[in-house]
Amino acid sequence: MTLSRRRFIRNSAAGGVVLAAPALIGSVARADDGPIKLGSLHDLAGPLAATGEPMVYAIMLAVKEINDAGGLLGREVELINYDTQSNIQLYSQFAQQLAVRDKVDVIHGGITSASREAIRPIFSRFRTLYFYNTLYEGGVCDRNTFNTGTTPAQTVEKLVPYAMNLWGKKAYIIAADYNYGQITAKWMRKYVEDNGGEVLSTDFFPLDVTNFGPSISRIQAAEPDLLLSAMVGGNHTAFYRQWAAAGLKDEIPIASTTFGLVNEPATLEDAESRGVLGSYGYFEELQTPASQAFVEAIKSEHGAQTPYISELAAASYEGVHLWAEGVKKAGSVERMAVIEALETGLSFEGPSGPVVVDPKTHHVTRNTFLAEVVESRWNVLETFEQQAPLDTAAVCDLEANPNDTTHYIIDI
Known part of the structure; x- marks a missing residue:
């Protein structure tokens, strides 16, 4: 072995x-x-x-x-x-x-x-x-x-209200363009609306997309309080770099159901990943x-x-x-x-x-957990025991x- x-x-x-x-x-x-x-x-x-x-x-x-x-x-x-x-x-x-x-x-x-x-x-x-x-x-x-x-009831249901309580009620959703991203975006919308919020718009991206300039411009124009991300894979990591380069990282914060699964906190610069929220069934x-x-x-x-x-x-x-x-x-x-x-x-x-x-x-x-990126590592904020x-x-x-x-x- x-x-x-x-x-x-x-x-x-x-x-x-x-x-x-x-x-x-x-x-x-x-x-x-x-x-x-x-x-x-x-x-x-x-x-x-x-x-x-x-x-x-x-x-x-x-x-x-x-x-x-x-x-x-x-x-x-x-x-x-x-x-x-x-x-x-x-x-x-x-x-x-x-x-x-x-x-x-x-x-x-x-x-x-x-x-x-x-x-x-x-x-x-x-x-x-x-x-x-x-x-x-x-x-x-x-x-x-x-x-x-x-599944979303175990993690997204925890992530969305936490992020909204921190940052505001107006959300913009970005997601991978296949069934995971499409359905997860629906769950995000549900939990936003269940907690008294509004989804301004949703953008979907194929897994091979690496240029997010036009979408970043649309998001900035919409002026959301927060960005909800269900992007997937190495190519989509480029979004976070381009988001920070556009000067929006601190202006519109991010909560994600997928950030970190390909080690984004460590592979991105601290300024590109700091403060992103995530919720999973495990963190290293x-x-x-x-x-x-x-x-x-x-x-x-x-x-x-x-x-x-x-x-x-x-x-x-x-x-x-x-x-x-x-x-x-x-x-x-x-x-x-x-x-x-x-x-x-x-x-x-x-x-x-x-x-x-x-x-x-x-x-x-x-068990599921909610965490924030701090100095290129996840800092676990809350534990939710035995989620069905x-x-x-x-x-x-x-x-x-x-x-x-x-x-x-x-x-x-």
Whole structure:
């Protein structure tokens, strides 16, 4: 399990495309001896590489800890990772490869909601258990899928009123132009209006956009009290540089649901990041013993240049351990046995605190935190203990409807 980043990327590079013959559709036969296989689909190249890299490191750490403790059911856990290179087509290709050729027992993967929705139907088709360990817009209701990241009711609901109480009632929203950004912008609007505020306008940007001059001019002309950002990926980091260069950083402050996931506090100048507010299910700066041990284990293995260890890494680590708890309780890696074990409300004490499976939604109840950037680091201001995924719970009940596989657009 000890791999340098360069060697790891080389060893997890693309393989061939596997096309399913009709006879293979359905449950894929897996060996009941030998290693238990855990598949991973994450971006180690492209605009989302700095996000995907610590997620993979966290999965590697969890697998190592499980194997050091004797494995599962007396068997070693083998990690098989493919670098999806921020490319949706590769997600689809490697998802099928993991399910059909590699015959993995579980898959942890996906960063953007677009990547999740490209691969989730493949795993349902081939009866392969799937964990999505990324904060997202909420609404996935699928018995074959477990979601360990936060949803808007757990974080955005805390962030927006806090920012409005500090800065004012008039908000302007900017967001990535795909389903995460579009739906999160609706949640932002809801929480602004619920707290007596007004959204002046909303701008959406494709992930490859790096020039924000025209939008910055529009925002300045609108004269909002605050800016709410759901920008995504390395290219969108350019917005914050251009915002500060335009002299607007101190004039119109920013609260974001995504700032920091690609290490913006450290990669931007202090003047460009200072004072930004964020809310997540984990911050690297948490000073609990479990958090400090988690961060130290990853950085001691992969070096000081490891990208920021965000909620996405913590949720990936916690997701692997939750799956392992399901295997232990089930006494099997068989998909339905593990699903039923997890649905008993299993929990794991992770770097973010207790993470508990909600049987009705297959999401988790978890601690969330609100923080401010100070001197290129997050300063945690408030902790909200054991927040439930109430948004998804409003549309999803897998106990009543176990065959549901819908990604609901929650009525906001």
